[in-house]
Amino acid sequence: MKIIRAKVLGFCFGVRRAVELAEQALAANNKTVYSLGPLIHNESALADLQSRGLCTVEEADLQTIPDGATVIIRAHGVSPKVTDALEAKHCNIIDATCPRVKASQKMVERYTNQNDYVIISGDKNHGEMIGIAGFAGRNFIQIQNEQEARTVNIPDSDKINVILMSQTTYSPKEFEKIEAIFRSKFHNLAVMNTICPATNERQQALLELCKQVEGVLVIGGKTSANTKRLYQTAAENCKHAAHIQSADDIPAEFFKLKTIGITAGASTPDSIITAVENAL
Numbered sequence: 001m002k003i004i005r006a007k008v009l010g011f012c013f014g015v016r017r018a019v020e021l022a023e024q025a026l027a028a029n030n031k032t033v034y035s036l037g038p039l040i041h042n043e044s045a046l047a048d049l050q051s052r053g054l055c056t057v058e059e060a061d062l063q064t065i066p067d068g069a070t071v072i073i074r075a076h077g078v079s080p081k082v083t084d085a086l087e088a089k090h091c092n093i094i095d096a097t098c099p100r101v102k103a104s105q106k107m108v109e110r111y112t113n114q115n116d117y118v119i120i121s122g123d124k125n126h127g128e129m130i131g132i133a134g135f136a137g138r139n140f141i142q143i144q145n146e147q148e149a150r151t152v153n154i155p156d157s158d159k160i161n162v163i164l165m166s167q168t169t170y171s172p173k174e175f176e177k178i179e180a181i182f183r184s185k186f187h188n189l190a191v192m193n194t195i196c197p198a199t200n201e202r203q204q205a206l207l208e209l210c211k212q213v214e215g216v217l218v219i220g221g222k223t224s225a226n227t228k229r230l231y232q233t234a235a236e237n238c239k240h241a242a243h244i245q246s247a248d249d250i251p252a253e254f255f256k257l258k259t260i261g262i263t264a265g266a267s268t269p270d271s272i273i274t275a276v277e278n279a280l
Contacts, residue, residue, distance in 0.1 A: 002259045003280050004212055008205040010273055012198040012266035014075040014098030015040060019049070019269075021096045022072050026052045034071045036062070036078060037127050039096075041224035041267040044246060059130075065089065076127035077101045079134020100168050101128055104194045105135045111163050112137030117154055119143060121178050122167025123225060129167055146177045154186070162186040168196040169226040169266070172203065198266060199226055206233050206263050213261035215240030215254055219276055220265030227265030234263070246272060247279035254280070 011019075018039055025033045032055045039054065040046055050056070057065055059078065062085055065071060070092040073083075077097035086093055097105075104120075111118050117139040122129045124142050133142065139160070143149050154162060164182055166175050172195055182189050210216060216234040220227030222245060234241035238261070242251050254260055260280060264273050 001255075001257070001280060003277055004209060004259065004261050005273075005277070006202070006205040006209045006261065006263040008198070008201040009262070009264040010266070010268050010270055012196065014100065014196075015267050017098070018072070018075040018096035019045070021094055022049055022054060023052075025070055025072060025094055026054060029053070029070055031070070034065050034069055035074060036071065036082065037074055037076065038223075039072065039074045041221040041227070041265070042245075042269065042272070043221055044272060045267070045269045062086070065091065068092070070094065072096055074127070075101065077105060077131040078127075079131050081134055082131075097131075098168065098196075100194070100196050101131070104128075104165060104168065105132050107163075107165065107192060107194070108132055108140065109135040109137075111161075112140050115139060116161040116163050117141075117157070118163045118165060119149075119152065119182070120165045120167070121145075121149070121175060122170050126167060126225060128169070143178070145174060146181060149178045149181045152182075152185070157186050158188065160188075162189045163192060164189060165192045165194045168194060169199050169229075170195055171229055172200050199229075202226070202230060202263065202266070203233055206230055206261075207237060209261040209263060210234065210237040213238065213259040214257045215242075215259075216261040216263060217241075217250065217254065217276060218243045218263055218265070219245070219273055220268045221245060224265045224267050227267070230263055230265060244276070247275045250276065250279060 067089045072094040075098040216238045218231040231243040
Protein backbone atom coordinates (compact mmCIF):
# COMPACT_ATOMS: atom_id res chain seq x y z
CA MET A 1 0.00 0.00 0.00
CA LYS A 2 1.22 3.48 -0.90
CA ILE A 3 0.12 6.39 1.27
CA ILE A 4 0.37 9.97 0.02
CA ARG A 5 -0.25 13.03 2.18
CA ALA A 6 -1.72 16.18 0.65
CA LYS A 7 0.90 18.91 0.35
CA VAL A 8 -1.16 21.11 2.67
CA LEU A 9 -3.22 19.60 5.50
CA GLY A 10 -3.98 19.83 9.21
CA PHE A 11 -3.74 22.78 11.60
CA CYS A 12 -4.01 26.26 10.11
CA PHE A 13 -2.18 29.18 11.74
CA GLY A 14 -5.24 30.46 13.61
CA VAL A 15 -6.20 27.14 15.18
CA ARG A 16 -2.61 26.25 16.07
CA ARG A 17 -2.22 29.64 17.76
CA ALA A 18 -5.47 29.18 19.75
CA VAL A 19 -4.43 25.72 20.94
CA GLU A 20 -0.97 26.94 21.95
CA LEU A 21 -2.46 29.86 23.91
CA ALA A 22 -4.84 27.47 25.66
CA GLU A 23 -2.00 25.11 26.55
CA GLN A 24 0.04 28.01 27.95
CA ALA A 25 -2.94 29.19 30.02
CA LEU A 26 -3.56 25.70 31.39
CA ALA A 27 0.10 25.33 32.33
CA ALA A 28 0.12 28.69 34.11
CA ASN A 29 -3.15 28.24 36.01
CA ASN A 30 -4.09 25.86 38.79
CA LYS A 31 -7.72 26.79 38.20
CA THR A 32 -10.10 25.99 35.36
CA VAL A 33 -9.62 27.86 32.08
CA TYR A 34 -12.87 28.61 30.26
CA SER A 35 -13.43 28.59 26.51
CA LEU A 36 -16.38 30.33 24.89
CA GLY A 37 -17.60 27.58 22.61
CA PRO A 38 -15.47 24.57 21.54
CA LEU A 39 -11.89 25.80 21.15
CA ILE A 40 -11.31 23.40 18.29
CA HIS A 41 -13.65 21.39 16.04
CA ASN A 42 -11.93 18.10 16.79
CA GLU A 43 -13.41 15.88 19.47
CA SER A 44 -10.25 14.02 20.55
CA ALA A 45 -8.10 17.15 20.65
CA LEU A 46 -10.78 18.95 22.64
CA ALA A 47 -11.10 16.02 25.05
CA ASP A 48 -7.34 16.19 25.69
CA LEU A 49 -7.54 19.89 26.57
CA GLN A 50 -10.57 19.30 28.77
CA SER A 51 -8.72 16.57 30.68
CA ARG A 52 -6.13 19.24 31.56
CA GLY A 53 -8.69 21.73 32.87
CA LEU A 54 -10.29 23.46 29.90
CA CYS A 55 -14.02 23.98 30.37
CA THR A 56 -16.23 24.79 27.36
CA VAL A 57 -19.07 27.21 28.03
CA GLU A 58 -21.50 28.39 25.36
CA GLU A 59 -21.93 32.14 24.95
CA ALA A 60 -25.56 31.86 26.06
CA ASP A 61 -24.32 30.53 29.43
CA LEU A 62 -21.63 33.17 29.90
CA GLN A 63 -23.14 34.16 33.26
CA THR A 64 -22.09 30.78 34.71
CA ILE A 65 -18.40 31.70 34.40
CA PRO A 66 -17.06 32.80 37.80
CA ASP A 67 -16.00 36.42 38.20
CA GLY A 68 -12.27 36.87 37.67
CA ALA A 69 -11.88 33.58 35.78
CA THR A 70 -9.46 33.08 32.89
CA VAL A 71 -11.39 32.94 29.62
CA ILE A 72 -9.99 32.20 26.18
CA ILE A 73 -11.75 33.52 23.09
CA ARG A 74 -11.39 30.93 20.33
CA ALA A 75 -10.16 31.57 16.79
CA HIS A 76 -13.73 32.26 15.56
CA GLY A 77 -13.88 35.41 17.69
CA VAL A 78 -16.87 36.92 19.51
CA SER A 79 -19.01 40.04 19.31
CA PRO A 80 -18.13 43.21 21.29
CA LYS A 81 -21.11 42.55 23.57
CA VAL A 82 -19.53 39.27 24.71
CA THR A 83 -16.18 40.93 25.38
CA ASP A 84 -17.92 43.70 27.33
CA ALA A 85 -19.76 41.11 29.45
CA LEU A 86 -16.50 39.33 30.29
CA GLU A 87 -14.82 42.60 31.21
CA ALA A 88 -17.76 43.43 33.48
CA LYS A 89 -17.07 40.14 35.29
CA HIS A 90 -13.37 41.16 35.62
CA CYS A 91 -12.27 38.07 33.71
CA ASN A 92 -8.72 37.56 32.49
CA ILE A 93 -9.37 37.47 28.73
CA ILE A 94 -6.99 35.63 26.40
CA ASP A 95 -7.92 36.68 22.88
CA ALA A 96 -7.12 33.87 20.45
CA THR A 97 -9.22 35.32 17.62
CA CYS A 98 -7.61 34.45 14.30
CA PRO A 99 -5.94 37.60 12.86
CA ARG A 100 -7.85 37.09 9.60
CA VAL A 101 -11.16 36.92 11.45
CA LYS A 102 -10.23 40.03 13.43
CA ALA A 103 -9.49 41.82 10.15
CA SER A 104 -12.98 40.89 8.89
CA GLN A 105 -14.52 42.19 12.11
CA LYS A 106 -12.78 45.56 11.67
CA MET A 107 -13.79 45.75 7.99
CA VAL A 108 -17.47 45.19 8.78
CA GLU A 109 -17.35 47.73 11.58
CA ARG A 110 -15.61 50.36 9.44
CA TYR A 111 -17.72 49.95 6.29
CA THR A 112 -21.10 49.87 8.02
CA ASN A 113 -20.18 52.85 10.22
CA GLN A 114 -19.49 54.90 7.09
CA ASN A 115 -22.90 53.87 5.68
CA ASP A 116 -21.63 51.39 3.11
CA TYR A 117 -23.74 48.25 2.67
CA VAL A 118 -21.97 45.00 3.60
CA ILE A 119 -23.03 41.57 2.37
CA ILE A 120 -21.17 38.60 3.86
CA SER A 121 -21.48 35.00 2.71
CA GLY A 122 -21.16 32.08 5.10
CA ASP A 123 -22.94 29.86 7.60
CA LYS A 124 -25.15 32.16 9.67
CA ASN A 125 -24.96 29.80 12.65
CA HIS A 126 -21.16 29.57 12.62
CA GLY A 127 -19.33 31.20 15.53
CA GLU A 128 -17.21 33.37 13.23
CA MET A 129 -20.28 34.78 11.45
CA ILE A 130 -22.13 35.41 14.71
CA GLY A 131 -19.12 37.29 16.09
CA ILE A 132 -18.65 39.38 12.94
CA ALA A 133 -22.34 40.31 12.89
CA GLY A 134 -21.86 41.87 16.32
CA PHE A 135 -19.52 44.46 14.81
CA ALA A 136 -21.98 45.49 12.08
CA GLY A 137 -24.04 48.63 11.89
CA ARG A 138 -27.41 48.95 10.17
CA ASN A 139 -26.49 48.19 6.52
CA PHE A 140 -25.52 44.55 6.88
CA ILE A 141 -26.84 41.23 5.60
CA GLN A 142 -25.67 37.61 5.79
CA ILE A 143 -26.29 35.09 3.02
CA GLN A 144 -25.47 31.39 2.93
CA ASN A 145 -25.45 30.50 -0.78
CA GLU A 146 -26.09 31.68 -4.34
CA GLN A 147 -29.82 30.98 -4.00
CA GLU A 148 -30.06 33.52 -1.20
CA ALA A 149 -27.84 35.91 -3.16
CA ARG A 150 -30.39 36.04 -5.97
CA THR A 151 -33.06 37.28 -3.55
CA VAL A 152 -31.02 40.21 -2.16
CA ASN A 153 -32.47 43.61 -2.96
CA ILE A 154 -30.83 46.81 -1.71
CA PRO A 155 -32.96 49.97 -2.11
CA ASP A 156 -31.08 52.91 -3.69
CA SER A 157 -28.03 50.68 -4.22
CA ASP A 158 -26.77 53.08 -6.89
CA LYS A 159 -26.28 55.74 -4.21
CA ILE A 160 -24.14 53.70 -1.80
CA ASN A 161 -21.12 51.42 -1.93
CA VAL A 162 -21.90 47.70 -1.72
CA ILE A 163 -19.20 45.54 -0.14
CA LEU A 164 -19.07 41.75 -0.56
CA MET A 165 -17.14 39.68 1.99
CA SER A 166 -17.18 36.08 3.20
CA GLN A 167 -16.54 33.78 6.12
CA THR A 168 -12.84 32.91 6.16
CA THR A 169 -13.55 29.20 5.57
CA TYR A 170 -16.17 29.71 2.84
CA SER A 171 -16.03 27.75 -0.42
CA PRO A 172 -14.03 29.70 -3.06
CA LYS A 173 -16.18 28.24 -5.86
CA GLU A 174 -19.43 29.26 -4.15
CA PHE A 175 -18.02 32.73 -3.50
CA GLU A 176 -17.22 33.15 -7.21
CA LYS A 177 -20.82 32.31 -8.11
CA ILE A 178 -22.14 34.80 -5.56
CA GLU A 179 -19.75 37.48 -6.81
CA ALA A 180 -21.00 37.02 -10.38
CA ILE A 181 -24.62 37.41 -9.23
CA PHE A 182 -23.91 40.65 -7.39
CA ARG A 183 -21.77 42.12 -10.17
CA SER A 184 -24.83 41.87 -12.41
CA LYS A 185 -26.97 43.57 -9.73
CA PHE A 186 -24.75 46.34 -8.34
CA HIS A 187 -22.51 48.45 -10.56
CA ASN A 188 -20.62 49.84 -7.54
CA LEU A 189 -19.78 46.48 -5.95
CA ALA A 190 -16.44 46.15 -4.13
CA VAL A 191 -15.31 42.58 -3.45
CA MET A 192 -13.17 41.84 -0.41
CA ASN A 193 -12.04 38.23 -0.72
CA THR A 194 -11.71 37.43 2.97
CA ILE A 195 -11.43 33.66 2.43
CA CYS A 196 -8.32 32.46 4.23
CA PRO A 197 -5.63 31.25 1.77
CA ALA A 198 -5.31 28.11 3.91
CA THR A 199 -8.82 27.10 2.81
CA ASN A 200 -8.01 27.36 -0.90
CA GLU A 201 -4.56 25.81 -0.44
CA ARG A 202 -6.10 22.71 1.16
CA GLN A 203 -8.68 22.43 -1.61
CA GLN A 204 -6.08 22.74 -4.37
CA ALA A 205 -3.74 20.27 -2.67
CA LEU A 206 -6.64 17.82 -2.38
CA LEU A 207 -7.51 18.13 -6.08
CA GLU A 208 -3.89 17.30 -6.95
CA LEU A 209 -3.97 14.38 -4.52
CA CYS A 210 -7.15 12.90 -6.03
CA LYS A 211 -5.34 12.47 -9.37
CA GLN A 212 -2.72 10.24 -7.75
CA VAL A 213 -4.74 7.85 -5.59
CA GLU A 214 -7.62 5.35 -5.56
CA GLY A 215 -9.14 6.67 -2.36
CA VAL A 216 -8.92 9.66 -0.03
CA LEU A 217 -9.37 9.83 3.74
CA VAL A 218 -10.41 13.25 5.01
CA ILE A 219 -9.53 13.53 8.71
CA GLY A 220 -11.36 15.98 10.95
CA GLY A 221 -14.22 16.66 13.32
CA LYS A 222 -17.76 16.04 12.14
CA THR A 223 -18.71 19.64 13.00
CA SER A 224 -15.75 21.21 11.19
CA ALA A 225 -17.03 23.27 8.24
CA ASN A 226 -13.77 23.24 6.30
CA THR A 227 -13.36 19.48 6.81
CA LYS A 228 -16.85 18.84 5.46
CA ARG A 229 -16.01 20.89 2.36
CA LEU A 230 -12.82 18.89 1.88
CA TYR A 231 -14.83 15.68 2.02
CA GLN A 232 -17.30 17.02 -0.52
CA THR A 233 -14.43 17.76 -2.91
CA ALA A 234 -12.90 14.33 -2.32
CA ALA A 235 -16.22 12.59 -2.95
CA GLU A 236 -16.67 14.50 -6.21
CA ASN A 237 -13.17 13.75 -7.49
CA CYS A 238 -12.25 10.30 -6.19
CA LYS A 239 -14.00 6.91 -6.39
CA HIS A 240 -13.39 6.13 -2.72
CA ALA A 241 -13.71 8.92 -0.14
CA ALA A 242 -14.43 8.92 3.58
CA HIS A 243 -14.65 11.53 6.34
CA ILE A 244 -13.13 10.10 9.51
CA GLN A 245 -12.28 11.50 12.94
CA SER A 246 -9.58 9.01 13.92
CA ALA A 247 -7.78 5.85 12.87
CA ASP A 248 -10.61 3.79 14.42
CA ASP A 249 -13.00 5.12 11.75
CA ILE A 250 -11.07 3.92 8.68
CA PRO A 251 -13.55 1.99 6.46
CA ALA A 252 -12.54 -1.63 5.75
CA GLU A 253 -12.55 -1.00 1.99
CA PHE A 254 -9.54 1.30 2.30
CA PHE A 255 -7.28 -1.52 3.50
CA LYS A 256 -7.80 -3.18 0.11
CA LEU A 257 -6.64 -0.18 -1.95
CA LYS A 258 -3.15 0.15 -3.37
CA THR A 259 -2.83 3.94 -3.17
CA ILE A 260 -4.50 6.08 -0.49
CA GLY A 261 -4.41 9.83 -0.06
CA ILE A 262 -4.68 11.61 3.28
CA THR A 263 -5.85 15.13 3.92
CA ALA A 264 -7.10 16.83 7.07
CA GLY A 265 -9.12 19.84 8.16
CA ALA A 266 -7.68 22.95 9.76
CA SER A 267 -8.59 21.69 13.25
CA THR A 268 -6.91 18.30 12.96
CA PRO A 269 -3.76 17.83 15.11
CA ASP A 270 -0.60 16.32 13.61
CA SER A 271 -0.81 13.39 16.06
CA ILE A 272 -4.16 12.20 14.65
CA ILE A 273 -2.92 12.44 11.06
CA THR A 274 0.12 10.35 11.98
CA ALA A 275 -2.04 7.80 13.79
CA VAL A 276 -4.19 7.30 10.68
CA GLU A 277 -1.12 6.90 8.52
CA ASN A 278 0.38 4.37 10.95
CA ALA A 279 -2.88 2.39 11.02
CA LEU A 280 -2.88 2.12 7.23
